[in-house]
Amino acid sequence: MMMAGGNKPPDEARIWLLVQIHDLLSAYLLDHCPEEQSWEDFDADIDALRTDVANLRAQHLTQVTSQNAANPSHPGNRV
Secondary structure, eight states, X not given: OOBTTBSOOHHHHXXXXXXXXXXXXXXXXXXXXXXXXXXXHHOHHHHHHXXXXXXXXXXXXXXXXXXXXXXXXXXXXXX
């Protein structure tokens, strides 16, 4: 089974997926939201989802960084 973003380890694939989702939501808002309107006012649901994805990405990166620091010699610590 091919993982998101090619043959990446699960941690890298998850981060890659979260980055792609965040980029797609941002692109939608950039393309469709009038310049004089905030993203939150234009589409509050999409803006909130975009924020949630950014928070998940940050949380996951923090967890991976902590795991890597606790076990720096583990071959899976490539993120």
